[in-house]
Amino acid sequence: MAILEDPAPDTTLQRPDSVRRAAGDTPAPSRGAPAAARAVPVRSRPDPTAMRLAGGLVGLATASAIVSAMLAPAPSSPATTTAAAAAAPPPAPEVIHVVRYVQLKPGQTAPPQAVVQHPAAPAPRLVTVTTRQSGVKP
Amino acid sequence: MIDSVGMVSVETSLMGGRVGIHQLGRRDQRPDLGRLLEPELERDAARALGALGTWAARLTRFDARSELSRLNDDPRTEVPVGPTLAAVLDWGRAAEVETAGVVNIAMLDRRLRSEPESAGVNTTVARQAGAWPEAPPVLAANAWSIERNARGGVVRRPVGLRFDLDGVGKGWLADRTLRLLRRGDAAVVDADGDLAVRLGPGARWDVGVADRIDLDHTVATLRLESPSRFEGAEFGVATSGTSVHRWASDSGGHGAGGMAPAHHLIDPRTGRPAVTDVAQATVVARSARVAEAFAKTAVILGSTEALRLLDRTPIEGLLLLTEDRRVLATPRTLRYMA
Numbered sequence: 250m251a252i253l254e255d256p257a258p259d260t261t262l263q264r265p266d267s268v269r270r271a272a273g274d275t276p277a278p279s280r281g282a283p284a285a286a287r288a289v290p291v292r293s294r295p296d297p298t299a300m301r302l303a304g305g306l307v308g309l310a311t312a313s314a315i316v317s318a319m320l321a322p323a324p325s326s327p328a329t330t331t332a333a334a335a336a337a338p339p340p341a342p343e344v345i346h347v348v349r350y351v352q353l354k355p356g357q358t359a360p361p362q363a364v365v366q367h368p369a370a371p372a373p374r375l376v377t378v379t380t381r382q383s384g385v386k387p
Numbered sequence: 388m389i390d391s392v393g394m395v396s397v398e399t400s401l402m403g404g405r406v407g408i409h410q411l412g413r414r415d416q417r418p419d420l421g422r423l424l425e426p427e428l429e430r431d432a433a434r435a436l437g438a439l440g441t442w443a444a445r446l447t448r449f450d451a452r453s454e455l456s457r458l459n460d461d462p463r464t465e466v467p468v469g470p471t472l473a474a475v476l477d478w479g480r481a482a483e484v485e486t487a488g489v490v491n492i493a494m495l496d497r498r499l500r501s502e503p504e505s506a507g508v509n510t511t512v513a514r515q516a517g518a519w520p521e522a523p524p525v526l527a528a529n530a531w532s533i534e535r536n537a538r539g540g541v542v543r544r545p546v547g548l549r550f551d552l553d554g555v556g557k558g559w560l561a562d563r564t565l566r567l568l569r570r571g572d573a574a575v576v577d578a579d580g581d582l583a584v585r586l587g588p589g590a591r592w593d594v595g596v597a598d599r600i601d602l603d604h605t606v607a608t609l610r611l612e613s614p615s616r617f618e619g620a621e622f623g624v625a626t627s628g629t630s631v632h633r634w635a636s637d638s639g640g641h642g643a644g645g646m647a648p649a650h651h652l653i654d655p656r657t658g659r660p661a662v663t664d665v666a667q668a669t670v671v672a673r674s675a676r677v678a679e680a681f682a683k684t685a686v687i688l689g690s691t692e693a694l695r696l697l698d699r700t701p702i703e704g705l706l707l708l709t710e711d712r713r714v715l716a717t718p719r720t721l722r723y724m725a
Contacts (some may be wrong), residue, residue, distance in 0.1 A: 361616070379605065380669055381580040381597035382628040383557065384404050 395428040395571075397436050402443050402557060404579030408432045408564070411573040411590070428571050435567040439560055439578070445471050446556040448495065458542060459495065459549040466542045468533075473540030474563075476533045479555045482680040485700075489684040491655040493531055493544070495551035498653050501660050553651075557581045558625060558679030565621070565675075576675070582624040583675035589616040593725055599630040599667040599708055606714065607706060609671060610725040622703070623675035627652070627682035628667035629660075654687050661687040664709050668693065671704035671723055678702070690715055 398407040410428045445454040454472045468476070479492035531544035561576045561583035568574040573590040576583040584592055591612040595605040613620045629652060654661035668685035672678035681702050685693035690707050694717060697705050704720030707713075716724075 377593040377595050377608065378407070378409060378575050378577055378582060379580075379595040379597045380582050380609075380624045380626045381602070382599065382626055382630055382667060383402075383554065383579045383581070 395425060395432055397429075397432045398577075399436060399440075401440055402447070402560075402579050403449075405577070406436070406439065406579055407575075407577040408435055408439075408568070409575045409577070410568060410571045412571055431568055431570055435564050435576070438567060439564045439576070442471050442560055442563065443556070445469065446475055446552050446560070448551065448553075455550060455552060462546060464543060464546060466544075467539065468542055469539040471539075473533060473535050473542075475552055475556055475559050476540070476542060476550065477535060478559050478676055479550070479552065480533060482555060482676070485677070486680055486684045488655055489687050490555065490680045491653075492550050492552055492555050493548050494653050494655060494658070495549040496547075497658045498551055498651060501651070501653065554581075554627065554679050554683055555676070558623065558674075558676035561675035562623065578675070580626055581675045581679050582622075584611055584622040584624065585619070586611060586613040586621070587619045588613055590619070594624050596626065596669050596706060599628055606708065607669075608725040609669075609704070609706075609723045611671075611723065621673060623672045623678035624669065625672075625675060625678035625682045626667060626669045627679070627686050628665075628708075629663070629686060630666055652683060652686055661689075663687060663689045664711070665690050665693065665707050666710050667708040669706040670697075670702050671720065672702045681705070 394409065394411050396407060396409045398405060400406070410432055412425055412428060444450065447453045448455055448459065450456060451460075454469055458466055458468055458472065476492070479490070482490040483492070531542065531548055534541045534543070557578040558581045561578035561581050564576045564578070565574060565583040565585055568576070568585065572587040573592055574585045575592060580597075582594060584594070586592060591610065594609040594611060596607040596609065598604040598606045609624065611620075611622045611624075652661050652663075653659065663686055665686045665688075668682045670678040670682040670685065672681065681697055681700060685697055685705060685707060688696065690709055690713075693705065693707060694715060698717045698719070704723050705717045706720055707715040709715065
C-alpha cells in the first residue's frame with residue numbers, strides 16, 4: 250500500500266531515519282543539542298527502494314482482494330443464511346415424486362393406493378352372501 | 388378390495404333352510420403362510436357347522452325329543468334347562484325388553500292356532516297343542532322368568548305357556564357360531580338368512596338383499612366394512628317378512644269373514660298375525676340376534692311406525708319392502724348401500 254501522505258510530525262513518534270529521508274524530510278537540527286551528539290558517526294543504510302516497492306505491491310494485492318470480496322456474491326454459509334432467512338420468507342419446498350416399483354409375489358397384495366400393473370391377473374371380486382326370509386332356498 | 392382366493396365355504400340343510408359358513412383366508416405378508424391357513428379354515432368351518440347343528444337340535448320345536456319340546460311339554464311350573472336353552476331364553480327375554488314387547492317368544496300356541504294343518508307345518512306339535520288347556524292370554528313380560536345358574540337355568544312359567552324360538556334362535560345361533568371362527572380375514576355365518584359377520588382390519592363383505600318374490604333377484608347390496616386397516620368389526624344382518632310362511636285363512640286373518648292372508652308373525656298386542664304393509668324388512672345391526680329381533684319388529688309394526696321408532700334404536704340400518712313394492716330405508720342405512 251502506497252503511503253499517501255506523511256503523518257504530521259509528532260514529537261512522540263519515532264520515525265526511522267530511512268523514512269524521514271525518503272519524504273524529503275530532513276531532520277530538523279535539534280537546537281541546543283549537545284555538541285557531543287553531533288559527533289556520532291552516521292552509519293550507512295540500505296537502499297529502501299526495493300522494500301518500498303515490495304510494500305507497494307503487497308498493498309496493491311491486498312486492496313484488490315478486498316475489492317473483489319466486496320463485489321463477489323455472499324457465500325452460502327450457515328451464518329449468512331441465518332441472517333438472510335430472518336430477513337426474507339423461505340422459498341417453497343420443492344416436491345419430488347419418487348416412483349418406485351415393487352414386484353409382488355404370488356399371493357401378496359399391493360399397498361393401499363398403489364397401482365397394480367398386471368393386465369394378465371384376474372380382477373379381484375367381492376364375495377357376496379344373501380340375506381333372505383327364513384325358509385327360502387337361495 | 389378382497390381377493391377371493393382362499394375363501395372356504397361349507398353349507399348344509401338345517402333348520403328348514405340353508406345354513407352356510409364362509410371364511411376368507413388371511414391376507415398375510417407371507418403368501419405361504421396364507422396358503423397354510425386354508426386347511427385350518429376348512430377344519431374350523433366343519434367344526435363350527437357341527438356345533439351349530441348340535442345347538443339347533445336342542446332348540447327346534449319340530450322334534451319332540453328336543454330340549455325345547457321337552458320344556459314345552461313339561462307339566463311343572465319350574466323346569467330346569469341346559470345352558471344352551473337357558474342362554475337363548477335369556478336373550479328372548481332381553482329382546483322382548485329391547486323391542487318394547489313386540490318380540491315375544493312365549494306365543495307358540497297363538498302361532499299354532501293361526502297356522503292351518505294344510506299349511507304343512509307343525510303337524511305333530513299342532514296336534515299336541517290340543518292336549519293342554521287354553522293358553523293364557525298374551526302375557527306381560529313378567530309372566531315367565533329364566534334364572535341362570537352354573538348348570539344352565541331354571542324356567543318358571545305357568546302351565547300351558549309354551550315357547551317359540553324360531554327367529555330368535557337363528558339369530559342367536561349365528562352369533563354363537565361366529566365366535567368359533569377366529570382365524571382368517573373375515574367370516575360369515577348364514578343361519579337360514581340371518582347373517583353374523585366378522586371382519587378383520589381392512590376387510591369388507593358385500594351382502595345381497597333377496598327380493599321377496601323373485602328369489603334370484605337382489606333388491607339391494609349392503610357393503611359392510613371394517614372401520615380402518617387397524618380395527619375389525621362385527622355385524623348382523625337379518626331379514627324377516629310375510630312372503631314365505633304365508634297362507635290364506637278365515638280365522639288367522641283379520642277380515643270379518645272370507646279368506647284373508649295370514650302369516651307366522653304374531654302381533655303380541657292382538658294375538659293374531661300382524662296387520663302390516665311391510666312385506667319384508669332387513670336390518671343391519673352389530674349382532675345377528677339384534678338384527679333379527681328388530682327385523683321382525685319392523686314387519687309387525689308396519690312401515691310408518693317402523694321408520695319412526697327403529698331409527699331411534701341402536702341398529703345400523705333398516706330397509707323395508709312394502710306390499711305395494713316400495714323400498715324404504717332409514718337415513719343411516721345409506722352408508723351401507725353399495
